[in-house]
Amino acid sequence: MSFLAPFYLLLTGAVAVPLLIHLMRRRIGARVDFPAARYLARAEKEHSRTLRIRNLLLMLLRVLALLAIAIAAARPVARWVGSGHAPTAIAIVIDNSLSSSSVVNGKPVLDQFKSMARDVVANATSADRLWLVTIDGRVSGGSASVLRDEINRVEPIAGAGDPGGALTRAASVVRGAGLEARQIALLTDGQRTEWQRMPSIADAQVLLYTPQIAPPVNRAVTLAEARPVRWTPRGAVATRFLSRDSTTYRITLSGRTFARGTAAPNEEVVVRASPPERGWISGTVELEPDELAGDNVRHFAVWIGPAPGVAIAPSAGPFVKNAIDVLRSTERVVDGHDITVVPADELTSLPALIAAPTDPVKLGAANRALERAGVPWRFGTRRPGESTARGTGFDGVTVSSHYDLIAQAGAAADTLAVVGRDAWIVAGPRYVIAGSPLTPDATNLPVRASFVPWLGSVLTERLVGEPGQAIAAEPGAHLPRPRWADALEMPDGQRVPLGDAVDVPPRAGTYFLTRANRRVGAIVVNPPPEESVLDRYSADELRGRMHADRTLVAPDVAAWASMAFRAAARRSLVEPALIFALLMLLIEALAIGARSRRVA
Secondary structure: OOOOOHHHHHHHHHHHHHHHHHHHHHOOOOOOOOOOOHHHHHHHHHHHHHHOOOOOOOHHHHHHHHHHHHHHHHOEEEEEOOOOOEEEEEEEOOOOOHHHHOOOOEEEHHHHHHHHHHHHHHHHOOOOEEEEEOOOOOOOEHHHHHHHHHHOOHHHOOOOHHHHHHHHHHHHHOOOOHHHHHHEEEEEEEOOOOOOOEEEEEEEEEEEEOOOOOOOOOOOOOOOOOEOOOEOEEEEEEEEEEOOOEEEEEEEOOEEEEEEEOOOOOOOOOEEEEEOOOOEEEEEEOOOOOOOHHHEEEEEEEEOOOOOOEOOOHOOOOHHHHHHHHHHHOOEEEEEOEEEEHHHHHOOOOOOOOEEEOOOOHHHHHHHHHHHHOEEEEEEEEEEEEEEEEEOOOOOOOOEEEEEEEOOOOOOOOEEEEEEOOOEOOOOOOOOEEEOOOOOOOOOOHHOOOOOHHHHHHHHHHOOOOOOOOOEEEOOEEEEOOOOOEEOOOOOOOOOEEEEEOOOOOOEEEEEEEEOOOEEEEEEEOOOOHHHHOOOHHHHHHHHHOOOEEEEEHHHHHHHHEEEEEEOEEEEEEHHHHHHHHEEEEEEEEHHHHHHHHOO
């Protein structure tokens, strides 16, 4: 039993009133010696026991009546004994994360959850309110038949989902149902990496079920990525595996197997290749299927094309020339005119790596060249004085002189590095522009060990081929729209136009980004690596992590369906308490009336 207004239990102190009256009763009257009084004394002595019992009963009736009124004021609720259940708002939360698709005893855990959810729906009455909430955030409500259909359609997602968000949604719908009996029925495998952050759930009870069977031994691909994302045409695939023993793997490109091998547990394997394919293509790293097949394949995307031909303006400086020679010796670039590396005042075509002019006198010519080439940036005021550059790969880089980079109408670019709050290096479609000359008197970048890798990345990933990149995402995530893409190509070839944001598909795979029907990048959807670690919380451990008013644990499948309603179906006891108080007062009145008639 619980009380909705426990403050009113203070009224139970009123029971002291009839007790005090009973204890303070005294005979009041003058003592008169009269011979006949001995007969009255004898009669009183004979009936004194009856009088005491009657007075005690009257006191007890009054105390019970006051207690019942005080309890009714506190609005008690409790589950009544008997068959059936009170109208209940119940939200069934099914954990359909990737780990729930693991096979135990020849059957996926999710199939057991769906069967148990159907049992709950079968016990519902027309007065109950029902919802189904999945771990990926979908909420469905309706009649028992509608919920059965929704349960049958539940499929495992390729990731961990959002357990906290699912419980929050479940609590919200049952709280808004307007029923006193509110229940969240949670079916989960209790995976430790999944249940880390728990929301606070007020005004609702949680009924929890987790399997008591140990999880299966799992093997998984936890890493698969192309290095770099753009091969010209050579590159490498890096991969890593979760396994207790050595495992064999297969790597594919566009469905064609190009590598096989054996890897030790948690060992990073790097496979180098120079395949004949060209353009944006998809690849996979695969293992033999086991009890959790969803993480035995991991996807990646890569752009493959010929090594770009690079032309260097003599005024770009000797450090740039030496770095290009290093890249040419490793065959990452070749001589040619696909890309130019020039000061802005000598720019004639794109794609190009554009540096600020070495002579401030040439600033006007540089801005006119940028305008003719269609680059939506201009050089502004020159800023002398040493500053530290910030950006990925720019640790320890200082800048002693730079120009403000001023964006023009239509400028859409990635900021690769900043100086203070100002953009220093930006990258847009077919151009990368630096606010300083690439010389040691303007910045120490050309003399640092990171310069050659950075220059190679700019030439072979930013400026070669179509603009775009491979974006890694988890299933069901929401991403801002890449400005260089206008549609998403699905595995069946259908192209879906992009809005202001991209809803990542719930299934793992490679989804190509297109612009004007040409592939310009990809969204690579894979489950988070930690979803492959199947260690579980026990039911008691998970109950201890729940921030709910009350959490019950179903000990087994047989108890689950009955507990789903009966544990939450609490009815108001206000009316029974008031009826009991009225009955006590009525009995008291009858007892007093009977005594008065006898006295008369």
